[in-house]
Amino acid sequence: MKNFDLIIIGGGRASNLAIKASKMGKKVAIIEKSKFGGTCPNRGCVPSKLLIGYAHVARTIKESSRHFINSSINNIDINKIFEETNSFISKIDPRYKSRFNENVEVFEGTGKFKSDNIIVVNEEELTAPKIVIATGTRPIEAEHKNAWTSDDIFPLEGEIPKSITIVGSGFIACELANFFSAIGIQTKLLVRSQRILSNEDKDISSIFKEEFSKNVDILFDTSIENIDYSDSKFNLELTNKNGETSKHTSQALLYATGRQANTDTLGLENTSILCDERNYIKRDEYFQTSTQGVYVVGDAAGEHMLQHAAAYEVNHLGKILLEEETEALKFKYMPHAVFTDPEVASVGITEQKAIEENIEYVTSITDWLASAKAMSTRLNYPRTKFIINPNTYEILGCHLIGPDASTMMHQILAVMHLDNDIRHLKEMLYIHPALSEAILPAAVEAVKKVEDFHEHN
Ligand SMILES: Cc1cc2nc3c(=O)[nH]c(=O)nc-3n(C[C@H](O)[C@H](O)[C@H](O)COP(=O)(O)OP(=O)(O)OC[C@H]3O[C@@H](n4cnc5c(N)ncnc54)[C@H](O)[C@@H]3O)c2cc1C
Numbered sequence: 001m002k003n004f005d006l007i008i009i010g011g012g013r014a015s016n017l018a019i020k021a022s023k024m025g026k027k028v029a030i031i032e033k034s035k036f037g038g039t040c041p042n043r044g045c046v047p048s049k050l051l052i053g054y055a056h057v058a059r060t061i062k063e064s065s066r067h068f069i070n071s072s073i074n075n076i077d078i079n080k081i082f083e084e085t086n087s088f089i090s091k092i093d094p095r096y097k098s099r100f101n102e103n104v105e106v107f108e109g110t111g112k113f114k115s116d117n118i119i120v121v122n123e124e125e126l127t128a129p130k131i132v133i134a135t136g137t138r139p140i141e142a143e144h145k146n147a148w149t150s151d152d153i154f155p156l157e158g159e160i161p162k163s164i165t166i167v168g169s170g171f172i173a174c175e176l177a178n179f180f181s182a183i184g185i186q187t188k189l190l191v192r193s194q195r196i197l198s199n200e201d202k203d204i205s206s207i208f209k210e211e212f213s214k215n216v217d218i219l220f221d222t223s224i225e226n227i228d229y230s231d232s233k234f235n236l237e238l239t240n241k242n243g244e245t246s247k248h249t250s251q252a253l254l255y256a257t258g259r260q261a262n263t264d265t266l267g268l269e270n271t272s273i274l275c276d277e278r279n280y281i282k283r284d285e286y287f288q289t290s291t292q293g294v295y296v297v298g299d300a301a302g303e304h305m306l307q308h309a310a311a312y313e314v315n316h317l318g319k320i321l322l323e324e325e326t327e328a329l330k331f332k333y334m335p336h337a338v339f340t341d342p343e344v345a346s347v348g349i350t351e352q353k354a355i356e357e358n359i360e361y362v363t364s365i366t367d368w369l370a371s372a373k374a375m376s377t378r379l380n381y382p383r384t385k386f387i388i389n390p391n392t393y394e395i396l397g398c399h400l401i402g403p404d405a406s407t408m409m410h411q412i413l414a415v416m417h418l419d420n421d422i423r424h425l426k427e428m429l430y431i432h433p434a435l436s437e438a439i440l441p442a443a444v445e446a447v448k449k450v451e452d453f454h455e456h457n
Pocket of ligand 1: 009010011012013014031032033034035036037038039040043044045046048109110111112134135136137150172262265266297298299300305306307308309310
């Protein structure tokens with residue numbers, strides 16, 4: 001049996017905890033069954049966003065006629081795009097491993113609980129007074145052995161397909177469909193219902209649907225009835241909600257239908273650690289599982305499923321375990337973005353949620369055309385939607401759709417991070433005529449809605 005001060009299972013975001021603890025002289029074991037760095041830099045956020053850069057340039061050229069510029073793409077070196085992306089990915093695992101000092105023992109294999117405080121990896125038994133589970137998630141499996149999930153394209157090895165069918169309607173499906181179609185790979189997105197990005201505010205997802213459908217070939221209300229894979233092609237029989245069938249063929253088929261917890265790999269049946277009905281590990285507000293001394297952070301807890309949330313949690317757990325932090329981490333807000341064309345960014349509640357939960361609110365939705373920089377994009381769809389508590393001026397939700405929405409969102413996040421009063425966004429000084437200036441009329445309108453509310457109540 002090997003003894004440590006801290007054992008970490010999962011070398012994604014929690015690698016940073018190993019680094020911190022080891023620098024403080026703790027003896028740390030870190031166990032990773034795949035690649036250090038985890039999902040985000042190897043097969044998630046980073047490579048998928050590297051692809052968006054190529055898609056964006058291709059779209060800008062394709063859409064240049066909006067600016068009365070007649071241009072066309074001569075050639076896209078798709079092999080080079082994947083070579084670059086694959087080369088980036090290949091450096092992640094060694095780079096992460098090189099950051100560990102001599103106090104960290106690295107175990108490459110699957111970590112499994114033998115009991116509440118004994119972990120087995122590669123037939124070795126390890127124990128520590130503190131164990132951290134940071135095992136993340138993996139894609140829900142594809143429905144055919146030759147079909148892909150997002151894990152199979154990062155890195156993409158072998159021949160690059162000339163056509164691809166993507167199943168799904170969430171952000172991963174949309175980001176990948178956006179990329180493949182922009183670089184000229186014949187792309188079809190299959191969406192089971194009429195809604196796409198259905199977790200977004202309805203006003204935003206309906207604008208998204210209209211604009212995104214101009215770029216990407218989408219079949220709504222459609223699912224795959226039958227898959228025949230022959231001659232390196234998927235021959236798909238599709239069915240729609242009226243029961244009508246059609247045929248579609250593509251070289252690649254990619255499922256982006258959701259993620260599942262990796263908790264089934266952990267031998268939790270040998271412990272008193274409890275999971276919820278979706279197999280995510282239950283925890284208290286200090287990240288402690290139902291077993292004392294065993295903690296869970298990041299996607300494995302199934303709460304936010306975002307890299308910035310995992311990073312915050314790992315950082316805070318480090319303070320609890322190593323610096324005697326006694327405060328629990330309470331996220332005041334949790335933003336996210338969808339890096340498609342159009343781009344979407346969102347924080348806080350949607351209007352549907354406000355209605356469902358009977359929360360008192362006022363709302364405004366404003367275009368971006370008061371900003372000359374926004375006008376210069378010659379796009380009419382960008383919008384800012386605010387959901388405001390009319391009694392306190394608190395921003396309950398903000399939803400943006402438009403160029404650089406994820407960047408634009410940060411000025412709203414700064415206000416929410418401080419005392420969260422929409423009036424700051426109305427009163428602050430903006431650079432004229434920056435894109436961000438589009439937030440000013442939106443804030444003016446939202447504050448007016450609050451004042452109207454007071455007048456009538
Ligand atoms: C295509 C894609 C795009 C994304 N884009 C974004 C984005 O734009 N913004 C954003 O915020 N988030 C994004 N995410 C989500 C983000 O990647 C995750 O929220 C984040 O990586 C979670 O970090 P984690 O450390 O909890 O888990 P992970 O990074 O998944 O790390 C868990 C690690 O544990 C290992 N492991 C699992 N079980 C065991 C075991 N039994 N023994 C040993 N090791 C084990 C896994 O191999 C993995 O390396 C994206 C995800 C995907 C798939």
